Amino acid sequence: MPDQHSDDRPASSAAVEPPTPPESTAPAPDASSDPAPGPTNIPDQAPEGPTPPRHRPRRDWRQGGHAVRRWDLTVLSVALVGLGLGVVAGGAVNRIAAPWAPFASSVVLWVGMLAAIVFALARSRPARLLRFKPTDLLWGVAFGLGLRLLQGWIAGGGSFPSAGALGGGLPSSWWLTDALPAVVIAPLIEEFFFRGILLVVVYQLFRRSLGGLSAGLTALLVSTGGFVLLHAASGSLTLRDAIVLFAVGATCSLVVLLTGRIWGAVLTHAVYNAAYVVLIVAGTALA
Numbered sequence: 001m002p003d004q005h006s007d008d009r010p011a012s013s014a015a016v017e018p019p020t021p022p023e024s025t026a027p028a029p030d031a032s033s034d035p036a037p038g039p040t041n042i043p044d045q046a047p048e049g050p051t052p053p054r055h056r057p058r059r060d061w062r063q064g065g066h067a068v069r070r071w072d073l074t075v076l077s078v079a080l081v082g083l084g085l086g087v088v089a090g091g092a093v094n095r096i097a098a099p100w101a102p103f104a105s106s107v108v109l110w111v112g113m114l115a116a117i118v119f120a121l122a123r124s125r126p127a128r129l130l131r132f133k134p135t136d137l138l139w140g141v142a143f144g145l146g147l148r149l150l151q152g153w154i155a156g157g158g159s160f161p162s163a164g165a166l167g168g169g170l171p172s173s174w175w176l177t178d179a180l181p182a183v184v185i186a187p188l189i190e191e192f193f194f195r196g197i198l199l200v201v202v203y204q205l206f207r208r209s210l211g212g213l214s215a216g217l218t219a220l221l222v223s224t225g226g227f228v229l230l231h232a233a234s235g236s237l238t239l240r241d242a243i244v245l246f247a248v249g250a251t252c253s254l255v256v257l258l259t260g261r262i263w264g265a266v267l268t269h270a271v272y273n274a275a276y277v278v279l280i281v282a283g284t285a286l287a
Contacts, residue, residue: 058127059127059128060127060128060260061126061127061128061129061200061204061260062203062207062212062257062260064204064207064208065126065127066124067124067125067126067127068124068126068127068200068204069204070123070124071120071123071124071126071197071200071201071204072201072204072205073205074123075116075119075120075123075197075201076197076198076201076202076205078115078116078119078120079116079120079193079197079198079201081116082112082113082115082116082119083112083113083116083193083226083230084112085112086108086109086110086111086112086113087109087112087230087233089108089109089112090105090106090108090109090112090234091105091233093105093108102177103177103181105234106181106186106234109234110185110186110189113189113190113193114189116193116197117189117192117193117196117197120196120197126200128260128261129196129200129260129261129262130261130262130263131260131261131263132261132263133259133261133263135259135264136259136261136263136264136267137267139255139259139264139267139268140263140264140266140267140268140270140271141267141271143251143252143255143264143268143271143272144267144268144269144270144271144272144274144275145271145272145275147244147247147248147251147268147272148271148272148275148276150244150247151244151272154240154243154244155240155244170280170281170284178277179277182273182274182276182277183270183273183274183277184270186269186273187266187267187269187270187273188266188270190227190230190269191252191262191265191266191269192262192266194223194224194226194227194249194252194253195223195252195253195255195256195262195265196256196262198219198222198223198226199219199220199222199223199253199256199257200219200256202215202218202219202222202223203215203216203218203219203257206218206219216257219253219257220250220253220254220257223249223253224246224249224250224253225249227245227248227249228242228245228246228249231245248268248269248272251268252265252268252269253265255268
């Protein structure tokens with residue numbers, strides 16, 4: 001028998017790897033692509049339209065505004081009560097038989113008026129009313145001297161007024177009890193009361209219903225009438241005195257209504273009284 005050689009081959013030392021499955025030909029999703037659209041939170045947008053106008057603060061009390069509207073019937077009532085109490089209490093003090101009684105009577109009256117002024121200004125300050133301009137000084141000097149000339153013409157006297165003199169001079173107390181109050185205190189308090197409170201309150205109460213012109217005329221008459229009545233309550237007035245006082249009150253009211261400021265009226269009143277003080281000093285010295 002012929003010899004048969006073995007057909008065995010040596011085994012491979014490396015393991016046989018299984019066949020790799022074919023790669024998918026489908027494209028991979030792109031990570032940078034936008035996500036699928038879905039509901040998003042879009043902020044609410046106001047519908048477009050005209051923007052409502054903003055209310056700017058008024059620069060003049062004659063045009064109205066929040067500040068002057070607070071000067072209403074409450075302020076008017078407090079002012080009238082303060083004035084009434086001052087007149088009654090001052091009249092009672094004036095009946096005291098003492099040399100200081102007339103001055104003390106004026107002080108009591110001023111306290112009643114001043115209380116009303118403080119109440120009104122603490123409540124609000126109307127725009128422009130307390131502002132000062134150099135032209136206020138010009139109006140004060142011009143109108144004050146003009147009113148004093150008018151008073152001299154109406155009085156018709158050619159001589160200077162004079163006060164009680166001691167040895168050709170004025171009493172030392174006269175400067176404190178008469179001159180200073182006449183030039184400083186009385187113009188300041190009376191103008192703030194009649195032209196600062198009474199005039200402004202009456203004007204703003206009637207401005208909408210009557211209009212600016214009629215409201216101004218009404219305020220002028222009320223303020224000036226109260227000014228004359230106050231001086232009539234403190235002493236007897238002649239017709240000439242009443243006419244002059246009405247002219248002073250009406251002029252000061254016009255200054256406030258035309259400028260919107262109080263200081264022109266205060267200076268007009270102060271210059272008017274100061275001119276009288278100068279005439280008294282001159283008349284007493286020449287007596």
